[in-house]
Amino acid sequence: xxxxxxxxxxxxxxxxxxxxxxxxxxxxxxxxxxxxxxxxxxxxxxxxxxxxxxxxxxxxxxxxxxxxxxxxxxxxxxxxxxxxxxxxxxxxxxxxxxxxxxxxxxxxxxxxxxxxxxxxxxxxxxxxxxxxxxxxxxxxxxxxxxxxxxxxxxxxxxxxxxxxxxxxxxxxxxxxxxxxxxxxxxxxxxxxxxxxxxxxxxxxxxxxxx
Amino acid sequence: xxxxxxxxxxxxxxxxxxxxxxxxxxxxxxxxxxxxxxxxxxxxxxxxxxxxxxxxxxxxxxxxxxxxxxxxxxxxxxxxxxxxxxxxxxxxxxxxxxxxxxxxxxxxxxxxxxxxxxxxxxxxxxxxxxxxxxxxxxxxxxxxxxxxxxxxxxxxxxxxxxxxxxxxxxxxxxxxxxxxxxxxxxxxxxxxxxxxxxxxxxxxxxxxxxxxxxxxxxxxxxxxxxxxxxxxxxxxxxxxxxxxxxxxxxxxxxxxxxxxxxxxxxxxxx
Numbered sequence: 001x002x003x004x005x006x007x008x009x010x011x012x013x014x015x016x017x018x019x020x021x022x023x024x025x026x027x028x029x030x031x032x033x034x035x036x037x038x039x040x041x042x043x044x045x046x047x048x049x050x051x052x053x054x055x056x057x058x059x060x061x062x063x064x065x066x067x068x069x070x071x072x073x074x075x076x077x078x079x080x081x082x083x084x085x086x087x088x089x090x091x092x093x094x095x096x097x098x099x100x101x102x103x104x105x106x107x108x109x110x111x112x113x114x115x116x117x118x119x120x121x122x123x124x125x126x127x128x129x130x131x132x133x134x135x136x137x138x139x140x141x142x143x144x145x146x147x148x149x150x151x152x153x154x155x156x157x158x159x160x161x162x163x164x165x166x167x168x169x170x171x172x173x174x175x176x177x178x179x180x181x182x183x184x185x186x187x188x189x190x191x192x193x194x195x196x197x198x199x200x201x202x203x204x205x206x207x208x209x210x
Numbered sequence: 211x212x213x214x215x216x217x218x219x220x221x222x223x224x225x226x227x228x229x230x231x232x233x234x235x236x237x238x239x240x241x242x243x244x245x246x247x248x249x250x251x252x253x254x255x256x257x258x259x260x261x262x263x264x265x266x267x268x269x270x271x272x273x274x275x276x277x278x279x280x281x282x283x284x285x286x287x288x289x290x291x292x293x294x295x296x297x298x299x300x301x302x303x304x305x306x307x308x309x310x311x312x313x314x315x316x317x318x319x320x321x322x323x324x325x326x327x328x329x330x331x332x333x334x335x336x337x338x339x340x341x342x343x344x345x346x347x348x349x350x351x352x353x354x355x356x357x358x359x360x361x362x363x364x365x366x367x368x369x370x371x372x373x374x375x376x377x378x379x380x381x382x383x384x385x386x387x388x389x390x391x392x393x394x395x396x397x398x399x400x401x402x403x404x405x406x407x408x409x410x411x412x413x414x415x416x417x418x419x420x421x422x423x424x425x426x427x428x429x430x431x432x433x434x435x436x437x438x439x440x441x442x443x444x445x446x447x448x449x450x451x452x453x454x455x456x457x458x459x460x461x462x463x464x465x466x467x468x469x470x471x472x473x474x475x476x477x478x479x480x
Contacts, residue, residue, distance in 0.1 A: 048383055049470050070471045074383050085377035088394065103385040149385040 001025065002062040004184035005047070005077075005153050010056030012039055015203035020056065022186075022203050026152065029175060029185045029197055034205035040188045041082065043205055044155045047186075048079055060153070075103055078151030080159055084130070084138040091133070091141045092126040098148045107150040116147050119174055121167075135162035143174060154178065156187045172196045221428065233258060272346065281340035288326070288349050292319040295353045299361045305368040307477040313461045317360045321453035322352045325446045333442055351422060351443055352450045355407055359451035363403035363458045368477065370395035371466050375473055388467040396459045403455030407447050414444060 007013060007022040017023050024030050034040050046053045049070060058065040060076060068076075087094050095113075098104060117123060120140045125133060133141065139159055146154060160168055172194055175185060187200075236258045243250040275283060296315030303310055326349045330336065336344050371378055371392060381391035389396075414420055415437075422443055426436035468474050 050379055050383070050472050052472075052475060070469075074471075075385055077383075079380075079383040081376070081380055085374070085380045087377055087380075098381070098384045098386075101381075101385045101390050102387070145384055 003059075004028075004061055005186065006059040006062070007047075008057045008059075010043070012043070012205050012208050013056070013203060014206055016201050024153070024184045024186055026182050026184050027179050029179060029187055029200045031197070031200055031202045032186055032188045032205060033190050033202060035207065036190070038205045038207045040205045041157060044079065044157055044186075044188065047155060048077055049073060071103060075149050076152050078146040078149060078154045080139075080142050080146050080154070080156045082157040082161070083135075084133075084142040086131045088130075090127050090129055091122065094130060094141070094145065095126070095148070098145055101149075104149050108148050113144075113148070116144055116174070119177070120144055120170060136164065136167055139163065140167065140170075143171070147178075152183060154183050154185045156185060156189075158188055158190075160189065160191060168194070229262070233262075272342070275342045275346070279338070279340070284340045284342050284345055287342075287346060288323070291346075291349055291353055292322055295319075295322075295357045299357060299364065302361065303368065303480070304365040305372055305477060305479055307368065307466060307474060309465055310364075313458060313465055314360060314364065317364075317454050317458035317461060318353065318356050320457060321450040322349060322356055324453065325352055325450040328449075329442060329446045333446075347422070348443070348446065352446060355410075355447045356450045356454040358406050359403040360454045360458050362405070363399045363455040364462065366402045367392070367395055367399035367459055367462050368466065370399070371473060372477055372479060378473065382471055388463055388471055392463055396463060399459050400452075400455045403458070404448075404452055407444075407451045411444055411448065414440070420444070 003023045004026045005022070005024040007020075009020045010022070011020065013020050013022055015022060022030070022032075032040055032043070042051070042053065045051050046055060047058060047065075049065060060068055060073065065073065089097075099108075099113075117126075120143055122137075122140055122144055125137050125141070128137075130138065130141070139162060143159065159171060163171055175187075176196065179185060187197075236254060239254045240251050242248065243254060271287070275287065293315060296318045297311065299314035299318065300311040303314070326345060329348050330339055330344055334344055339345070374395070378388075378391045382388065410418070410420070420440050420443070423433075423436045423440040426439060427433055431439075466474055466477060
């Protein structure tokens with residue numbers, strides 16, 4: 001089976017598959033580590049084609065990134081940014097808005113959304129203005145939004161930051177369930193991993209002087 | 211009939227000393243700029259200078275144009291006015307990005323020609339459409355207002371995309387098209403562009419006596435006729451500003467995103 005996400009010849013990447021290479025299959029979690037400022041976030045943005053960055057060759061299920069329409073790319077790859085940007089309005093309004101995007105209609109139904117919401121224990125916070133939410137609440141809201149377009153590959157930029165031990169457990173359950181449903185997860189982190197993912201492959205982004 | 215023949219006799223004649231006296235008003239702006247460090251004194255002085263020089267020049271030009279009957283000349287002047295208006299917006303926009311001159315000139319010129327054409331051909335219907343007494347002042351008023359509208363709209367929208375870039379990108383990655391990701395900003399931008407003319411319409415005659423009407427009354431036109439002209443103008447202005455703002459936003463939201471639906475790299479704060 002073709003890897004859900006494949007990176008080749010990336011000048012900053014090191015890992016179990018040799019320099020420059022990253023392979024991530026469906027139902028797999030891989031960690032991406034590296035000092036702050038080494039370019040981890042930049043790599044994620046590259047995978048979403050958010051910058052005119054052309055480092056490395058990226059393939060989604062075997063197809064080069066440049067040959068995939070941006071419409072399809074951003075439906076198939078979900079992104080959890082380091083911080084949820086300050087969107088206007090409440091969490092519920094944001095969820096409603098994202099579900100109203102033409103590309104997302106008929107994707108995640110109400111029941112599925114509800115069960116993710118329950119797992120994240122978000123209901124009590126959904127009517128608060130987003131800018132007034134705590135860091136952990138924002139992160140959990142962000143986790144919920146990322147599921148709405150039904151992505152196959154998830155890019156998580158340090159999702160565990162700001163979560164207390166109980167929420168951290170919920171995050172692990174979230175990831176386990178997403179993986180069970182067939183998602184592939186690339187998880188940027190520079191922390192010790194919990195036992196649940198002790199065997200997951202680890203990649204490193206190393207700084208390169210220009 | 212020479213231009214000053216009807217007007218001059220019942221008007222107080224203004225001399226250069228009177229103009230020098232009124233220019234002292236600008237010193238208030240300069241003083242404020244100094245005191246609050248607004249860093250605007252050069253711009254202010256330049257604006258004062260340009261007002262005087264440009265108006266004087268246009269006075270000469272209008273006197274000449276009014277004396278001859280050349281439709282092409284009138285059309286040329288209208289075109290020049292439109293390009294100048296767009297260039298001013300492009301030079302003064304809060305953010306720079308490739309292609310902004312075209313967006314500015316395009317957004318301002320299409321509605322202006324449409325509205326002035328509508329006003330001249332369908333509403334006022336002078337014997338000679340190229341009579342410079344109608345088209346040129348109408349265009350001047352339309353441009354004066356739509357310049358503000360397009361400028362406000364452009365700044366508001368580009369600022370939103372620039373300042374809230376992370377939020378816009380987040381929505382793009384959650385499946386939004388650029389249109390969907392900036393819908394609220396687009397609405398806010400059009401609203402802010404239409405605010406000045408809406409305010410002017412709401413207070414017309416109560417708080418403010420519009421410039422053209424005042425001018426016509428000073429020139430001896432019966433107030434009721436001056437009022438009718440002012441109403442025509444107000445609606446033309448409303449149409450031109452609304453169209454200009456809408457066109458500007460529709461254009462910008464294509465211009466500020468590239469084919470891969472990402473914010474263009476050339477968008478920078480000035």
